[in-house]
Amino acid sequence: MAPYDLAASLGPVAYALVFGAIGxxxxxxxxxxxxxxxxxxxxxxxxxxxxxxxxxxxAIAVAAVLVALATSFGLLDMGRVxxxxxxxxxxxxxxxxxxxxxxxxxxxxxTSLVAASTLKVxxxxxxxxxxxxxxxxxxxxxxFQPFWLSSxxxxxxxxxxxxxxxxxxxxxxxLLALLLFWLGxxxxxxxxxxxxxxxxxxxxxxxGTALGGALVAASLVLVVHGQPxxxxxxxxxxxxxxxxxxxxxxxxxxxxxVALRRDVGVxxxxxxxxxxxxxNLFHVGGSRRASLxxxxxxxxxxxxxxxxxxxxxxxxxxxxxxxxxxxxRLTALGVPNLYVVxxxxxxxxxxxxVDACVASRVGKADDRDEPAWRFAYATGSSLPAAxxxxxxxxxxxxxxxxxxxxxxxxxxxxxxxxxxxWPAHAYTKRVKLKSKTAVKGGCG
Amino acid sequence: MSATRxxxxxxxxxxxxxxxxxxxxxxxxxxxxxxxxSAAMSRVQTGxxxxxxxxxxxxxxxxxxxxxxxxxxxxxxxxxxxxxxLLGGLVSGLVNRRxxxxxxxxxxxxxxxxxxxxILGGAIMGYGARMARGCTSGQALSGGAVLSVGSxxxxxxxxxxxxxxxxxxxxxxx
Numbered sequence: 312m313a314p315y316d317l318a319a320s321l322g323p324v325a326y327a328l329v330f331g332a333i334g335x336x337x338x339x340x341x342x343x344x345x346x347x348x349x350x351x352x353x354x355x356x357x358x359x360x361x362x363x364x365x366x367x368x369x370a371i372a373v374a375a376v377l378v379a380l381a382t383s384f385g386l387l388d389m390g391r392v393x394x395x396x397x398x399x400x401x402x403x404x405x406x407x408x409x410x411x412x413x414x415x416x417x418x419x420x421x422t423s424l425v426a427a428s429t430l431k432v433x434x435x436x437x438x439x440x441x442x443x444x445x446x447x448x449x450x451x452x453x454x455f456q457p458f459w460l461s462s463x464x465x466x467x468x469x470x471x472x473x474x475x476x477x478x479x480x481x482x483x484x485x486l487l488a489l490l491l492f493w494l495g496x497x498x499x500x501x502x503x504x505x506x507x508x509x510x511x512x513x514x515x516x517x518x519g520t521a522l523g524g525a526l527v528a529a530s531l532v533l534v535v536h537g538q539p540x541x542x543x544x545x546x547x548x549x550x551x552x553x554x555x556x557x558x559x560x561x562x563x564x565x566x567x568x569v570a571l572r573r574d575v576g577v578x579x580x581x582x583x584x585x586x587x588x589x590x591n592l593f594h595v596g597g598s599r600r601a602s603l604x605x606x607x608x609x610x611x612x613x614x615x616x617x618x619x620x621x622x623x624x625x626x627x628x629x630x631x632x633x634x635x636x637x638x639x640r641l642t643a644l645g646v647p648n649l650y651v652v653x654x655x656x657x658x659x660x661x662x663x664x665v666d667a668c669v670a671s672r673v674g675k676a677d678d679r680d681e682p683a684w685r686f687a688y689a690t691g692s693s694l695p696a697a698x699x700x701x702x703x704x705x706x707x708x709x710x711x712x713x714x715x716x717x718x719x720x721x722x723x724x725x726x727x728x729x730x731x732x733w734p735a736h737a738y739t740k741r742v743k744l745k746s747k748t749a750v751k752g753g754c755g
Numbered sequence: 756m757s758a759t760r761x762x763x764x765x766x767x768x769x770x771x772x773x774x775x776x777x778x779x780x781x782x783x784x785x786x787x788x789x790x791x792x793s794a795a796m797s798r799v800q801t802g803x804x805x806x807x808x809x810x811x812x813x814x815x816x817x818x819x820x821x822x823x824x825x826x827x828x829x830x831x832x833x834x835x836x837x838x839x840x841l842l843g844g845l846v847s848g849l850v851n852r853r854x855x856x857x858x859x860x861x862x863x864x865x866x867x868x869x870x871x872x873x874i875l876g877g878a879i880m881g882y883g884a885r886m887a888r889g890c891t892s893g894q895a896l897s898g899g900a901v902l903s904v905g906s907x908x909x910x911x912x913x914x915x916x917x918x919x920x921x922x923x924x925x926x927x928x929x
Contacts, residue, residue, distance in 0.1 A: 314787030327835040329785065334839020335846075336778040337790050337892075342847035344771030349859045349873075351765075353928045356921035362768045367896065369772025370779055374900035377780035386784075393788040395889060395898035397905030402894070405887025406909040409880055410916025414924050416876015417859075419891035420884055421792040421840070423877065428841040429848035432858040432866075433873040438796075440874035444881020445797045446804065449817040452885070459886065469902040480902060518769045 312547055313387045338425055347425040349417035349433055356414055358503035361495040368488040369522065376529045379481045383536050385547050390645030399462040416440065465617045471609040478533035485526045492519055541607070541640035548643060561638060562653040564738035565662045568595075568625055571742060572700040578622040582606065584633050585656070592686040593670070595627060595659065596697040603637045607644070615646045623742055627652040627659070630680040648744055657683040662736055663696040668711035699733045763851040779900055786832070789897020792840065793890035795833035796881065797821070802828040861928035872927060 317326050344366045345351045354360030381387035413419060418426060418437045426434025452459055470480045493515055500511045515523070539547070546553075555561055572579045581598035583590055590600045605611055615624065624646065628634035634651045641649055652659065660670070660683070670684040691697075698704035765771070782790055798821055805812045805822040812818040822828040848854040860869035884890040887909050889898065895913065898906025 313784045315785060317786060323830075326832070330832040330835035331839035331842075333778065333782045333786070333790070334836035334841075335843035336781070336839075337775075337836070338840035338843025338845075339847040340771060340774045340778055340843075341840075342844040342853070343766045343851070344768060344775070345765035347844060347848065347853065348765075350861070350928070353861070356917045357925065357929055359929075362765075362771075365768035366772040366775060367891070369769055370775035370896060371899040373773050373776025374779040374783070374896075375902065377776065378783055378900060381780075381784060391787050392783055392901060394901045395894055395903045395906050397903060397908075398888060399905055399908060402887045402905045402909040403912045405883045405885075406894075406912025407916040408883030408886060409891070410913045410918075411920050412876045412879030412881075412883055413913065413917045414876075414921050415927070416873050416880055417928075418873075418877070418880070420796055420880060421790075421890060421892040424792055424837065424840045425844035425848075426859075428844035429854045430856045432856065433860065433869055436870050436873040437877035437880075440877025441793075441796055441881035441884075442800045442803075442877075443874075444878035444883075445793065445885050446800045446881075447878065448882045448885035449797070449801070449815060452817050453815070464904065467904045469904060469907065472904050477902075484902070518767050522769045522773065 312385070312549065313381070314391055337421070338428065341422060341425045342429065346422040347429045347431060347434065349426065349431070352419075352422060353414065353417045354503075358498050358501075360503075361492070361499050364495045365492055368491055372485045372488040372526055375481050375484055376526055376533070379477050379533050379538075380529065383478070383533055383538055385539055385543070388544065388548070389538075390544070390643065394466045394468060397462075397464040397467040398460070399464060401459050401461065412444075465613045467613070476534070477538050478530065478536070481533055482527070482530035485523075485530050489519075489523045489526075492523075541643040544643035545639045552642065556635075556639070559653075560741055561650050562631065563625065563650045563741045564653050564736065565659045566736035566738045567740060567742060568652055569663075569700045571623060576621065577744070578619070580618070580622060580624045581652075582624060582626050582637075583656075584626055584628045584637050589629060589656075589682060591689040591691060593656065593660070593665070593684075593690050593694065594692055594697065595656075596692040598627065598692075603633075603640065606637060606641060612641075612644060612646070615641065615649075616644075618647075620647065620744060623648050623650065623744065625650050625652050628655045628680055629682050630655045630657055632680050648742075650742060655680070660684055660696060663699045663733060665690070665694050665696045666711040669694065762853045762855075775896075776900070779896060782897075783901070788832075789893065789900065790836070791833060791889060791893030791897060792837060793881070793884035793893060795831065795837035797885060798828045798831050798834050799837070861926075863926055863929070869927075 317329055321329065341347070345362055346366070351360050351362050355363040378387065378389075378392070382389045409419070416423075416437050418434060420441050423434045423437040423441060427438050469475075469484075470477050473480060475483075496515070497511060497513065500506045501508065568579065568581070571577050581595050583594050583598045583600045584603060584606075585600070586602075587600065594600070601611065606615070618624070626634040626637050626641075626649070628637075631651060631654060634655060638649060638651050654661070665684075668687065669690060670686045672683060673685045674681055674683045695704040779790055782788065801812060801818045801821045804818065805828060813823045845854065858866050858869055860866065864872075880890075887894055889895075889906075889909075891913065894906050895910035899910055
């Protein structure tokens, strides 16, 4: 399914040619639209020419409709499409600066390329100036780095902002574009051409009406058809992702989790999908409780998507079933480096047992989401078994130890004080850290 | 060249916009990313700087990220796209007889003044584009199509700012 991992599947020459071809289309269309002529561009801001507004917002609306249609019908995996991360204030300030540059210089970077390629001297000089500008930015950004990195909101889209489905948002974008075109034409006639209000033609032209009708119709299809659910998206993921689940490559032995928790080069996050009661009875040290619903909420999901590539996230349930459901859905939503703790908390407690006075075995530690231990009271993460990676966890005071028994540590089942070590468990290494794909669009 | 013959008219803006939208969609569909120009400009600039002052490139974090040590600033998809954009513009210009060495400007300023303002405006634009992490194409167009909040805020900022200052620079264009 699209998009394609071109860097992996193509040789360097073919890779360059694909991007060259896209650039070719980009340049040709800009030139055909008149974006190589600075007077047409600047005319926008004196109400003489609405080309910039029309071309730009038509392109945004058409592409938004096509992208949403492709994801809606399962042709495109939105999780792997680059969405410009939002750095709100640097973006707005940069935009304000660029507006001034646009009016003074008469181009934006893309259009100046087209002007230069058709030998417009002003375009060539603008390009030289722009190269100077990006150089100056590189030299000075160090002095205001905190601002440049501020108001980071990650991958943040309009549907999340408004709490609306994608289809409805796209429809609103289309309607906004059509409204802007209509107002733009009114403003051009009234201010640019100085017509009296009575003489201004208020009915939209034929081309605009045809385009508007097509875009509205396509967005209505989107509204009705909706976007695929995470489970549907998972079903359409590349075969190797589904195979990794079938071959149990995403299920990680508790012993490997413990080993990674000891590794200072890796950040380990453990997310517990059980309910609050089970979580309070016992949970892996430092783990956080989060239901699947919470994990899929936009703010929580954004945190998972934004984690640095040295972070490994483990989902743990009582057994495996619930955690695996969460794994499928979150993987479909694009969360990287995500694994399931093999056998869940049941297996964990089998590997790292707790004192018999705290929890008694009531069932088999299999893959089902049935607790295999009954806890006498809520231990949270206070037991040594919650922190097997710490040598010091062995010296936690044992709740079963009576003052008289303090001397006989070794006799105390699994958990003694200080001296004994956790048994070393053999396991197959399954965690492979992956960094995210690199194509970010032209301005990344 | 074709300067002796009349240049052909530009296509209807709605048609141009639709074609641009299709190209943008094709870019997302095939590569997973949108269109752009300013990131590649940054790479070209860093690449040139790396020829003359490699030590300086290694010391400034922003440049070192692109060309520090053994990194090659030229081998980047944005640069390939930039070359394609230049070629696409040239071919369309040739077909439509618009390739001609000339300066486009407003009626009231001299050619030299237009050149000066083009360089100044370019510098401001280049600076702002890196501040905003993208130009009109990479942020407003590409980010707008995938409904990024920051890209929409950016797009409105650029239009608002241009309209706000247009009156002060009316001598350049009207």
